Amino acid sequence: MPAPIRLRELIRTIRTARTQAEEREMIQKECAAIRSSFREEDNTYRCRNVAKLLYMHMLGYPAHFGQLECLKLIASQKFTDKRIGYLGAMLLLDERQDVHLLMTNCIKNDLNHSTQYVQGLALCTLGCMGSSEMCRDLAGEVEKLLKTSNSYLRKKAALCAVHVIRKVPELMEMFLPATKNLLSEKNHGVLHTSVVLLTEMCERSPDMLLHFRKLVPQLVRILKNLIMSGYSPEHDVSGISDPFLQVRILRLLRILGRSDDDSSEAMNDILAQVATNTETSKNVGNAILYETVLTIMDIKSESGLRVLAINILGRFLLNNDKNIRYVALTSLLKTVQTDHNAVQRHRSTIVDCLKDLDVSIKRRAMELSFALVNGNNIRGMMKELLYFLDSCDPEFKADCASGVFLAAEKYAPSKRWHIDTIMRVLTTAGSYVRDDSVPNLIQLITNSVEMHAYTVQRLYKALLDDISQQPLVQVSSWCIGEYGDLLVSGQCEEEEPIQVTEDEVLDVLEGLLVSNLSTPVTRGYSLTAIMKLSTRFSSVNRIKKVVSIYGSSIDVELQQRAVEYNALFKKYDHMRPALLERMPIMEKTASNGPTEIMQTNGETEPSVPDTKHLPLVTQPANQANDLLDLLGGNDVMPVIQTTLPTKPASAGGELLDLLGDLSLTGGPTVVPAPAPSVPVSQPPFLLDGLSSQPLFNDTSAAIPPMTAYSKNGLKIEFTFERANPNPNIAVITIHATNTTEADMTEFVFQAAVPKTFQLQLLSPSSNIVPALNQGSVTQVIRVLNPQKQQLRMRVKLTYTHKGSPVQDLAEVNNFPPQSWQ
Amino acid sequence: MMRFMLLFSRQGKLRLQKWYTATAERDKKKMVRELMQVVLARKPKMSSFLEWRDLKIVYKRYASLYFCCAVEEQDNELITLEVIHRFVELLDKYFGSVCELDIIFNFEKAYFILDEFLIGGEIQDTSKKSVLKAIEQADLLQEEDESPRSVLEEMGLA
Numbered sequence: 008m009p010a011p012i013r014l015r016e017l018i019r020t021i022r023t024a025r026t027q028a029e030e031r032e033m034i035q036k037e038c039a040a041i042r043s044s045f046r047e048e049d050n051t052y053r054c055r056n057v058a059k060l061l062y063m064h065m066l067g068y069p070a071h072f073g074q075l076e077c078l079k080l081i082a083s084q085k086f087t088d089k090r091i092g093y094l095g096a097m098l099l100l101d102e103r104q105d106v107h108l109l110m111t112n113c114i115k116n117d118l119n120h121s122t123q124y125v126q127g128l129a130l131c132t133l134g135c136m137g138s139s140e141m142c143r144d145l146a147g148e149v150e151k152l153l154k155t156s157n158s159y160l161r162k163k164a165a166l167c168a169v170h171v172i173r174k175v176p177e178l179m180e181m182f183l184p185a186t187k188n189l190l191s192e193k194n195h196g197v198l199h200t201s202v203v204l205l206t207e208m209c210e211r212s213p214d215m216l217l218h219f220r221k222l223v224p225q226l227v228r229i230l231k232n233l234i235m236s237g238y239s240p241e242h243d244v245s246g247i248s249d250p251f252l253q254v255r256i257l258r259l260l261r262i263l264g265r266s267d268d269d270s271s272e273a274m275n276d277i278l279a280q281v282a283t284n285t286e287t288s289k290n291v292g293n294a295i296l297y298e299t300v301l302t303i304m305d306i307k308s309e310s311g312l313r314v315l316a317i318n319i320l321g322r323f324l325l326n327n328d329k330n331i332r333y334v335a336l337t338s339l340l341k342t343v344q345t346d347h348n349a350v351q352r353h354r355s356t357i358v359d360c361l362k363d364l365d366v367s368i369k370r371r372a373m374e375l376s377f378a379l380v381n382g383n384n385i386r387g388m389m390k391e392l393l394y395f396l397d398s399c400d401p402e403f404k405a406d407c408a409s410g411v412f413l414a415a416e417k418y419a420p421s422k423r424w425h426i427d428t429i430m431r432v433l434t435t436a437g438s439y440v441r442d443d444s445v446p447n448l449i450q451l452i453t454n455s456v457e458m459h460a461y462t463v464q465r466l467y468k469a470l471l472d473d474i475s476q477q478p479l480v481q482v483s484s485w486c487i488g489e490y491g492d493l494l495v496s497g498q499c500e501e502e503e504p505i506q507v508t509e510d511e512v513l514d515v516l517e518g519l520l521v522s523n524l525s526t527p528v529t530r531g532y533s534l535t536a537i538m539k540l541s542t543r544f545s546s547v548n549r550i551k552k553v554v555s556i557y558g559s560s561i562d563v564e565l566q567q568r569a570v571e572y573n574a575l576f577k578k579y580d581h582m583r584p585a586l587l588e589r590m591p592i593m594e595k596t597a598s599n600g601p602t603e604i605m606q607t608n609g610e611t612e613p614s615v616p617d618t619k620h621l622p623l624v625t626q627p628a629n630q631a632n633d634l635l636d637l638l639g640g641n642d643v644m645p646v647i648q649t650t651l652p653t654k655p656a657s658a659g660g661e662l663l664d665l666l667g668d669l670s671l672t673g674g675p676t677v678v679p680a681p682a683p684s685v686p687v688s689q690p691p692f693l694l695d696g697l698s699s700q701p702l703f704n705d706t707s708a709a710i711p712p713m714t715a716y717s718k719n720g721l722k723i724e725f726t727f728e729r730a731n732p733n734p735n736i737a738v739i740t741i742h743a744t745n746t747t748e749a750d751m752t753e754f755v756f757q758a759a760v761p762k763t764f765q766l767q768l769l770s771p772s773s774n775i776v777p778a779l780n781q782g783s784v785t786q787v788i789r790v791l792n793p794q795k796q797q798l799r800m801r802v803k804l805t806y807t808h809k810g811s812p813v814q815d816l817a818e819v820n821n822f823p824p825q826s827w828q
Numbered sequence: 829m830m831r832f833m834l835l836f837s838r839q840g841k842l843r844l845q846k847w848y849t850a851t852a853e854r855d856k857k858k859m860v861r862e863l864m865q866v867v868l869a870r871k872p873k874m875s876s877f878l879e880w881r882d883l884k885i886v887y888k889r890y891a892s893l894y895f896c897c898a899v900e901e902q903d904n905e906l907i908t909l910e911v912i913h914r915f916v917e918l919l920d921k922y923f924g925s926v927c928e929l930d931i932i933f934n935f936e937k938a939y940f941i942l943d944e945f946l947i948g949g950e951i952q953d954t955s956k957k958s959v960l961k962a963i964e965q966a967d968l969l970q971e972e973d974e975s976p977r978s979v980l981e982e983m984g985l986a
Binding site for chain 1: 873877911940948970972
């Protein structure tokens with residue numbers, strides 16, 4: 008049999024192939040030859056054949072039949088064979104292969120070979136792809152080699168040990184003795200790999216970390232020598248002495264200095280020195296500076312050092328090199344929470360990065376920009392961010408839109424600005440906004456009572472332009488349904504009112520129903536909107552016709568709605584006005600504090616948690632924001648800023664514990680109940696989904712009022728009504744009056760009921776109870792009592808009287824039977 | 829740590845792949861394909877870093893070859909660029925003005941050099957001289973292996 012062709016010749020031949028098919032043919036032919044050669048157990052050419060196989064493997068062809076051959080090569084005495092054999096093992100024989108373990112013995116022998124290059128091969132292979140079993144078996148050998156004086160082997164053994172520890176962390180202890188004098192080595196290879204090993208050990212084990220903390224002075228010394236020493240040609244890179252080692256030492260120092268004052272102090276000087284003396288003209292220098300900045304920010308460094316670090320990052324931002332800018336933005340993102348003010352100084356540079364061509368830089372700049380938005384810069388920032396939203400790639404639009412909404416809710420300087428911003432987002436990135444933005448926006452619009460006319464007009468105009476963006480269309484149709492009367496009335500304070508007829512509005516809504524662009528959800532919105540207009544417009548017949556057509560729609564959802572609305576026209580026409588009345592101001596029922604923390608990322612679904620005892624009810628309060636800060640939940644729930652007490656400052660994250668003090672940790676164990684997804688288009692607790700008006704003067708018998716609380720001059724009276732359609736709901740109005748000479752300001756009324764009840768608190772008329780009975784604060788409570796149990800309530804009152812805060816808890820038990828039976 | 833390093837041409841041909849974690853063959857192929865696509869689509873003015881899956885990718889183009897490394901979250905991207913550069917310098921010194929063809933025809937040598945420079949994704953030796961010397965010595969060993977054999981073969985005694 009002729010000698011198998013040489014590797015280079017095969018490569019040359021395969022490269023002449025002009026098509027994939029031709030290549031495949033050549034490869035198949037060669038593979039067949041190799042296979043038969045393997046079968047013949049030919050020792051001479053095994054090496055050559057395996058090498059060829061590895062080449063073909065790189066081209067993407069299967070090479071598994073060479074696995075055993077690699078093992079044979081490794082077992083051979085010839086260095087050439089071993090070299091290719093180990094290479095083959097690393098490429099073909101990872102731990103997923105069955106024959107993998109057969110290597111162990113060979114490696115063990117080679118680890119003790121007389122030639123260091125063979126030992127090196129074995130160490131390298133073990134260190135790159137040894138399985139856990141192999142590592143277990145051979146750890147002892149590695150440990151032995153870690154103690155050798157041969158630096159060529161020692162450095163490899165150190166990295167091999169790193170791999171062993173990664174695979175089998177329990178073996179870490181075993182390497183501890185060998186690390187004793189690793190750092191006293193002069194050889195940079197050993198030094199570098201030792202630092203890597205120490206880093207790995209410290210990262211994995213707090214005990215090791217404590218143990219190695221004492222190395223800080225030695226590390227500092229080594230680093231100092233590197234910086235101060237003169238030119239060393241062997242380790243020099245662009246004028247810097249062994250930057251790789253410097254970076255690794257800095258990283259180890261970071262881990263050792265973290266949360267330890269003494270260590271951090273010991274490294275302050277050297278960090279300052281590196282930060283100021285490192286050359287920044289080339290990438291190497293910047294790599295070291297980068298690592299230094301990361302270390303400074305992570306340890307307990309003094310403030311001067313931190314400012315130095317942020318300034319370095321600021322300079323990075325202005326660097327021409329994209330890579331440096333990228334790295335700066337990443338680091339700033341990490342530090343913006345802790346060193347907010349320092350980062351703010353670089354805001355304009357960061358905003359400029361929004362216009363960068365590089366996608367990664369843009370993304371980071373966007374995230375950072377959102378982190379830097381605050382009440383002072385909101386207008387300017389939002390202008391930039393909206394411009395960015397206009398022009399950015401689709402992959403950014405969803406995140407950017409969400410970010411804009413969140414920032415707008417937190418810092419909107421005015422209602423009109425807020426709505427304009429939302430409109431802008433919906434019209435430019437309407438198809439990318441997240442699903443939950445629609446209900447959130449609807450709620451926002453509902454609560455901005457004075458802007459209703461303006462909002463509906465703008466949304467209507469937007470609809471005329473473009474009906475393809477579903478979230479925009481949905482919000483618009485909802486608004487038109489609610490405020491269509493304002494639209495046709497031609498009244499608008501904020502801008503020039505448009506003249507729209509009822510028919511034009513209905514045309515638009517009907518257009519949505521038939522358009523191919525509308526999703527089923529959108530169709531549902533527009534049908535409901537049309538229905539609502541039946542109480543606001545006079546063209547009822549037209550609406551009746553539309554509704555009846557859809558009674559036979561193929562879409563089940565639409566059909567159901569249409570049929571029910573039809574019924575509303577026929578049998579229940581007397582209820583129609585009440586049912587379709589204007590929505591009241593909606594409240595978000597907030598959840599308990601700890602639950603909030605678990606649901607971060609601006610989770611806006613309200614959840615109703617179960618506590619051990621009583622379900623909690625929230626109330627808009629000024630304390631809400633303080634509590635949010637204490638809990639650190641800055642972006643937990645959007646808090647709608649309002650100034651008038653008649654609008655609910657939708658509470659987020661208030662922790663109400665009516666059973667005791669406001670305990671922020673522990674306290675009654677809160678088991679967050681699965682949040683019932685509250686459809687925001689209907690106020691919660693109206694389980695029949697009908698009435699939207701709080702006060703129902705209906706046919707129930709008059710229920711006597713009662714005094715619920717009377718103490719220190721504050722008197723609270725309850726008056727009752729039963730909601731007619733749902734006899735399980737009791738509507739209580741509280742009247743708070745003040746007989747003392749001083750006003751009671753910041754008055755907050757909170758209530759809790761036993762588990763079987765559900766409670767809803769609407770917004771108070773005011774939070775000042777005027778002195779001397781000059782007026783009263785009223786507030787409506789709705790209580791759902793499906794089990795018709797005796798109503799009990801616990802109330803908590805807080806107010807400020809004559810400059811001092813007052814707080815009181817009371818039980819209310821004397822409810823008249825008619826209120827709950 | 830470095831998870832893997834890839835070398836590939838502008839046409840998407842793989843020239844070297846070194847994996848430092850155990851990955852299934854199928855997954856490797858998929859990742860290589862995906863990553864090549866992403867990197868080759870990058871414009872020249874873009875930064876050398878990108879996020880891909882849960883890793884950071886650091887890549888640099890030298891003539892017709894892309895050198896592409898995947899590192900973890902806590903790794904320093906700028907120094908990784910230097911690592912790539914060091915590897916290129918080693919290849920250059922070894923082959924004498926290295927070009928893609930050298931790596932194609934001597935891929936096993938490229939692997940040997942890489943394995944003398946990195947183990948488990950970490951640098952073994954920061955001295956160029958030291959690494960090159962070790963390769964040189966190992967090559968000598970290989971020659972010693974081969975020469976006696978060919979002499980004996982010539983004499984027909986093998």
